Structures are given as structure tokens and as C-alpha cells.
Amino acid sequence: MVDGLSRLACVRVEGFAAAALERCEPALREQPLAAVTGAPPAMRVVEANARARAEGVRPGLPDAEAVVRCPSLVRRPASAEAEAAARHALLEACLAVSPRLEDAGPGLVHVALDGLHRLFGDDLEIGRRLRRRARAVGLDARVGIAAGRAAAGVAARVGPLVHVLAPGTERAALAPVPLATLEWPAGLAATFARWGLATLGDLAALPRAGVGARLGATGLAAHDLAAGVDRAPFRPWTPPPFWEEAQGLDWEIGTLPALVLVLERALERLCARLAAAHLVVDVLDVRLALASGGHHARTVSLAAPLVDVAPLSALLALELEAHPPPAPVTGVALSARAVPRRAAPGRLWHPPAPAPRDLAAVLARLALLVGGANVGTPVVVDSHRPDADTLAPFAGGGEADDGAAGPEADRAGDAEARTPAGSLAIRRLRPPRPVEVETRDGRPSRVRAAPALDAAVVTCAGPWRLSGHWWDTDAWARDEWDVELTDRTLWRLAHDRLTNSWALDAVYD
Amino acid sequence: MLVDRLLRQGAMTEIVGPLSSGRTSTLTLCLRAVTRRGGLAALVDVDHAFDPRSAAAAGVDLGRVLWVRAEGRRRSALEAVDLLARCPGFALVALDVGESPPRLPLAAAFRLRQAARRSGVALLVLGSRPVVGGAAALSVLTRRDRLAWAGPGPVPRRLVGMRSGLHVVRKQGAPWPAPVERLWWTA
Numbered sequence: 001m002v003d004g005l006s007r008l009a010c011v012r013v014e015g016f017a018a019a020a021l022e023r024c025e026p027a028l029r030e031q032p033l034a035a036v037t038g039a040p041p042a043m044r045v046v047e048a049n050a051r052a053r054a055e056g057v058r059p060g061l062p063d064a065e066a067v068v069r070c071p072s073l074v075r076r077p078a079s080a081e082a083e084a085a086a087r088h089a090l091l092e093a094c095l096a097v098s099p100r101l102e103d104a105g106p107g108l109v110h111v112a113l114d115g116l117h118r119l120f121g122d123d124l125e126i127g128r129r130l131r132r133r134a135r136a137v138g139l140d141a142r143v144g145i146a147a148g149r150a151a152a153g154v155a156a157r158v159g160p161l162v163h164v165l166a167p168g169t170e171r172a173a174l175a176p177v178p179l180a181t182l183e184w185p186a187g188l189a190a191t192f193a194r195w196g197l198a199t200l201g202d203l204a205a206l207p208r209a210g211v212g213a214r215l216g217a218t219g220l221a222a223h224d225l226a227a228g229v230d231r232a233p234f235r236p237w238t239p240p241p242f243w244e245e246a247q248g249l250d251w252e253i254g255t256l257p258a259l260v261l262v263l264e265r266a267l268e269r270l271c272a273r274l275a276a277a278h279l280v281v282d283v284l285d286v287r288l289a290l291a292s293g294g295h296h297a298r299t300v301s302l303a304a305p306l307v308d309v310a311p312l313s314a315l316l317a318l319e320l321e322a323h324p325p326p327a328p329v330t331g332v333a334l335s336a337r338a339v340p341r342r343a344a345p346g347r348l349w350h351p352p353a354p355a356p357r358d359l360a361a362v363l364a365r366l367a368l369l370v371g372g373a374n375v376g377t378p379v380v381v382d383s384h385r386p387d388a389d390t391l392a393p394f395a396g397g398g399e400a401d402d403g404a405a406g407p408e409a410d411r412a413g414d415a416e417a418r419t420p421a422g423s424l425a426i427r428r429l430r431p432p433r434p435v436e437v438e439t440r441d442g443r444p445s446r447v448r449a450a451p452a453l454d455a456a457v458v459t460c461a462g463p464w465r466l467s468g469h470w471w472d473t474d475a476w477a478r479d480e481w482d483v484e485l486t487d488r489t490l491w492r493l494a495h496d497r498l499t500n501s502w503a504l505d506a507v508y509d
Numbered sequence: 510m511l512v513d514r515l516l517r518q519g520a521m522t523e524i525v526g527p528l529s530s531g532r533t534s535t536l537t538l539c540l541r542a543v544t545r546r547g548g549l550a551a552l553v554d555v556d557h558a559f560d561p562r563s564a565a566a567a568g569v570d571l572g573r574v575l576w577v578r579a580e581g582r583r584r585s586a587l588e589a590v591d592l593l594a595r596c597p598g599f600a601l602v603a604l605d606v607g608e609s610p611p612r613l614p615l616a617a618a619f620r621l622r623q624a625a626r627r628s629g630v631a632l633l634v635l636g637s638r639p640v641v642g643g644a645a646a647l648s649v650l651t652r653r654d655r656l657a658w659a660g661p662g663p664v665p666r667r668l669v670g671m672r673s674g675l676h677v678v679r680k681q682g683a684p685w686p687a688p689v690e691r692l693w694w695t696a
Contacts (some may be wrong), residue, residue: 353598354598369585377571377572378561378576394575421511422534422541422694423696424695425536425563426533427533428557443664459658482668488529488653489529508671509533
């Protein structure tokens with residue numbers, strides 16, 4: 001029994017990627033069909049429909065071999081969009097039967113049946129209803145019903161299209177099912193074959209602790225599946241909410257201030273709904289119906305998620321001022337892409353952070369001043385290439401590291417003040433400054449660069465040899481030297497080994 | 510703690526020094542202290558000289574740093590600092606004016622100080638020569654004392670570190686404990 005649920009149904013669509021394509025092109029149902037991925041000649045089969053499977057077409061098969069096995073095979077590129085739509089359609093079809101269901105993956109839904117028997121009849125009748133609902137949205141599903149998800153899942157793979165396992169008979173019903181019927185993690189099937197296991201009953205008969213000691217977590221999961229034991233909690237799925245506020249107008253609006261007033265009322269309603277759900281606006285889409293019969297749509301991406309009406313209204317007004325509607329407006333619709341509200345950083349030892357609306361306004365103005373590409377959080381890229389750093393959108397720091405914050409951090413800082421202060425920082429020259437370098441015994445002895453640099457090298461250390469991307473056209477290779485010049489500056493001097501040129505790369509400061 | 514003496518909420522600090530004197534290392538030290546306490550720091554970088562890799566190696570939590578690259582536009586950099594200084598919530602706003610500091614009228618410098626005072630932001634200005642002058646509550650001059658190299662024989666193989674001195678030029682309020690603070694930076 002899972003979380004107090006005594007009966008569960010598993011609704012399963014085999015070859016889901018192919019089924020999603022069939023849903024888009026119903027004529028394909030009558031032909032052997034394979035969803036393929038990759039570029040020719042390395043295309044492989046992702047999923048196949050029942051007709052193609054009967055001809056021996058299996059997932060992972062090279063495209064050429066699939067055509068040899070089934071010459072009339074129709075191949076279509078697997079479509080993530082079609083799969084997402086089909087997955088949602090299957091969930092909604094099941095939602096019409098039971099309010100409690102779990103999204104277990106593409107083409108797999110677990111439905112809680114408790115309380116449905118007085119409405120729809122016995123398990124078999126509910127299973128048939130689930131199948132009808134799935135068929136109504138264009139998906140041919142098999143249904144297994146048992147006391148747990150594991151047993152229901154196996155029942156949905158074998159036996160009749162609606163397969164009901166009576167309460168208490170799950171283990172006995174699963175025992176004769178061949179292990180080859182199910183998909184196992186890589187290597188596990190070979191291990192079972194080596195152990196001489198042929199059916200789920202053979203696997204369930206092994207001691208669970210022994211299987212766990214030899215095969216780890218995957219082995220324990222396999223044993224539970226064979227025994228029809230269900231240990232994971234039931235995670236109910238709820239349809240995603242639709243955050244939109246719209247308003248039709250009895251009059252035409254031709255001026256921006258009047259339009260902003262209407263948008264502000266719609267925003268107030270939208271923000272109140274979002275605030276009640278503890279969500280904030282990440283992206284705001286505005287769609288204006290025009291008197292000319294057309295539409296004017298704009299999108300406002302926020303630098304920081306917000307749910308305050310005033311700054312959102314100001315940002316909307318700025319956007320519409322920059323891109324005004326070409327005709328008077330007769331209707332407005334606002335929709336929000338919402339994200340969960342981040343917990344306020346009101347930790348005891350943390351300093352206060354900027355208010356989201358202040359930060360959003362400051363970031364927007366900074367982007368106007370210096371360009372959006374020049375404002376953000378520095379990110380160190382995992383590369384040995386010097387100066388391989390990028391900027392990411394500034395998120396206000398997120399959650400602080402509790403281990404570093406607080407009085408402990410202060411004490412750590414006190415300790416640092418008594419010992420070496422820290423690391424020697426460098427200042428990058430972007431782009432590196434080309435220089436002429438005299439060498440003596442292979443080491444830099446004098447550095448010259450127009451217009452004002454002409455200094456002898458007092459001390460130098462190196463070379464530090466670096467290279468990367470030697471396998472493609474973006475190859476680089478350089479030697480780095482730390483040099484102290486007679487003008488008391490300390491530089492990182494780089495010698496490009498591919499172009500045999502020198503440059504001042506950074507200065508220690 | 511040195512950083513607590515260098516930075517004060519609502520006040521302006523100026524660090525001046527030539528190249529290779531330790532002023533950027535001092536900035537990194539301040540960024541590290543602020544971000545490790547959970548505070549947010551903003552760095553307005555006029556010459557696009559900040560090196561995130563060495564800052565991360567020094568212990569700066571880069572996720573809590575807002576980096577504004579002015580790409581040589583000094584006027585835009587000053588406007589950016591003015592915006593940030595008026596935004597309460599940043600523990601530190603640093604302006605690195607680089608080797609060609611802009612001319613900042615005294616009135617503008619005092620206006621900046623007033624903005625920092627109202628928002629409670631610690632303002633730090635770095636450059637090769639003074640920019641904010643008398644508006645700074647603390648002015649520090651960095652000078653390099655010595656370099657340390659390592660390696661067998663007469664030819665060094667590795668830069669070990671640098672020692673620099675922080676000379677207090679002017680300070681409002683309580684006196685600095687010592688006229689010169691010696692700091693050791695490891696390479």
C-alpha cells in the first residue's frame with residue numbers, strides 16, 4: 001500500500017515517442033513507424049510502434065538495420081514538442097477519471113483509484129474508462145491495476161489490455177513474468193542471467209539483504225519490483241496554473257497614460273493571485289487587441305523576479321513607450337511566467353539585501369548605462385585558457401553559505417589579519433598589450449612597447465607552459481613569465497608559441 | 510580586523526597607489542570579507558581589469574558580486590556608482606578607476622558621500638591617484654615594500670609573494686592604530 005492508497009492503476013503507452021508522432025499524424029497508425037534521432041548516416045531508432053516492433057524494430061537500432069528488418073518502415077524525427085503535448089494530454093485524460101495521479105515519466109501515469117468504485121464501478125470498469133479516455137486524446141494505452149505501483153506497472157506490460165490483479169495475489173501473479181519483459185539498468189540483466197534467474201519469482205525468492213549487498217541500490221529496487229513492493233511516496237501531479245488576466249474594453253484607447261491605467265488594474269489582479277500562491281513574476285507578456293483587427297504583443301523580461309504592481313507597471317509603461325501599439329487598443333491581456341518566491345534573506349547574521357524592486361530598477365539602469373552584456377555576476381569557466389571568464393545574470397547572491405557567514409566568519413577574518421593578508425591579485429589587460437621582448441639565455445631581459453614602456457627586466461620567473469584546444473582550430477599555446485621591471489611594476493608576460501609574439505597579459509597588484 | 514577599519518557603512522574610503530603596490534589585492538580582500546559574511550558587493554570596473562579567477566582563488570564568493578564593466582567610459586562608471594550608492598542593501602560598492610582616473614568635481618564627490626551615508630553603503634574608490642579627495646573618510650596610500658622569489662640557484666623559478674604597506678594619508682574619526690600597516694600577499 002502506498003501512502004494509504006489501496007488500489008492503483010498504471011496507465012502505460014508503449015513506444016511513447018512513436019505514439020506521440022501517430023497522434024499528430026493519425027494516418028501513420030496503419031504503417032510500421034519509427035521515431036528516429038541523429039543525423040544521417042548515424043540515425044538511430046528511439047521508439048517504434050506496435051507494427052514496427054512486430055517486424056523486429058527495436059529502440060537503439062541503427063536506422064539502416066531497421067530498414068533492412070522492415071522495408072516498409074516509415075521514419076520520422078522524434079519530436080520533443082509532440083512528446084510534451086502527448087504527455088500532458090495523457091495526464092489530463094487520467095485527471096478526468098481520478099483527481100489523484102502521478103506523472104511517472106513519458107507515457108506512464110499512476111492513478112489512485114480509492115473512492116472511485118462507487119462512481120465508476122469495479123477495477124475493471126475503471127481500467128476500461130481510463131483506456132477510453134486515453135484513446136479519446138489519441139493514445140492507445142494499456143492499464144494495469146494492483147495494490148502498488150510496481151505490480152500495476154508489470155501488469156500494464158503483460159496480459160490483457162486492462163489487467164487487474166486481485167488484492168493479495170500480486171506476488172503470485174508477478175512470479176511467472178519473465179525478467180526479459182522489463183527494462184533493467186545496464187549490466188543488471190546480464191547479472192541476472194549469470195545467476196540463472198529467469199522470472200520475477202526467481203528474483204523475488206532471493207534474500208533482499210543479499211541482493212542489496214551484491215548489487216546495491218539498483219539491485220534493491222529490482223528486488224522490490226519483483227516482489228511487488230512499493231516504497232516510494234506518491235507524488236501527486238496537479239495541472240500547471242494559467243496566470244493570465246484579460247480585459248475587453250467598450251471603448252478604444254489611443255493614449256499611453258490611459259492604457260497604463262487599464263494595465264495597472266489588470267496587473268493588480270494578477271499580482272494578487274500570484275502573491276496568494278507565493279509566486280513572483282519572472283517574465284510578463286502583454287497582448288493588446290487593436291481596433292484595426294490585429295494584435296500587438298510585447299514581452300517584459302525582468303532582471304529580478306517581482307510581484308509588486310508599481311515597478312511592473314512602470315516597466316510595462318516604458319516598454320510600451322518604446323514600442324507603442326500601431327492602432328487604438330480595444331482589449332488587454334496580461335500573462336505572467338511565474339517562479340517561486342525566494343525566501344527572504346532575513347537570516348540572523350546576514351546583512352540586509354537590496355529590495356527586489358530596487359535591485360531590478362538599478363540593474364535595468366546599469367544595463368542602459370554600460371550595456372546589458374557588461375552587468376552581471378562573474379563566472380569562472382572551467383578551462384585552462386587565460387581570461388576565460390563570463391558574466392551571468394546577477395541574482396542577488398541567492399542563498400548565502402551559512403557555514404561562512406556569521407560570527408565564525410568574523411573570527412576567521414580576525415585570524416587572517418594576523419597572518420598573510422590574502423592572495424596577490426592581478427589586473428587583466430584586455431586585450432593583452434603587445435610588446436617587444438629582448439631575451440638573454442632564453443629569458444626575457446628587456447620589454448619595450450610604444451609609446452612609453454622601455455624597461456629592463458630586474459627579475460623574472462618562468463616559464464609556465466600552458467596550452468589547450470590543440471585538437472581543433474581554436475588551439476592556443478603560450479609560455480607565461482612573471483617579470484619585475486625597473487619601473488617597479490610586476491607583470492605577467494605571455495609568449496604565444498603559435499605566433500611567436502609577446503604580450504603583457506596582466507599586472508600583479 | 511583590517512577590512513572593518515578600511516570599510517565603514519555609509520562612508521567613503523579611497524585607496525591610491527601605483528601599479529604593483531597591492532591596491533587591487535586590498536580590494537579583493539575587502540570583497541572576500543564582505544561576500545563571506547553574506548553581503549552583496551558591487552564593483553564598477555572602469556578599465557575592465559578585474560580578474561574573476563584570481564578573486565575566486567582568493568576566496569571571493571563571486572555569486573555575491575555584481576560586476577559592472579564600464580569598458581573605459583569613465584562618465585558612465587561614475588553614474589553607475591552613483592546609482593549603486595543610492596541602492597540600500599549593498600554592503601560594499603567599489604569603484605576601480607584604474608590608471609586614468611576621471612576628474613570628479615568636489616561637489617560630485619560630496620554628493621556621492623551623502624548618497625552612501627543615506628543608504629548605508631560602504632564606498633571604496635581605487636585608483637592610481639586621488640579622485641574623491643576630502644570627501645573620503647579614509648585615504649590610504651599603498652606602496653610595495655618587497656617581492657619574494659623562490660628557486661634554487663641565482664635564477665628564480667617562482668614568485669612567492671609581495672609585501673605592501675598601507676600608509677594612512679587622512680582619516681576622519683578615531684586615529685589609525687599604526688601609521689603603516691604591513692600586508693603580505695601570497696602569489
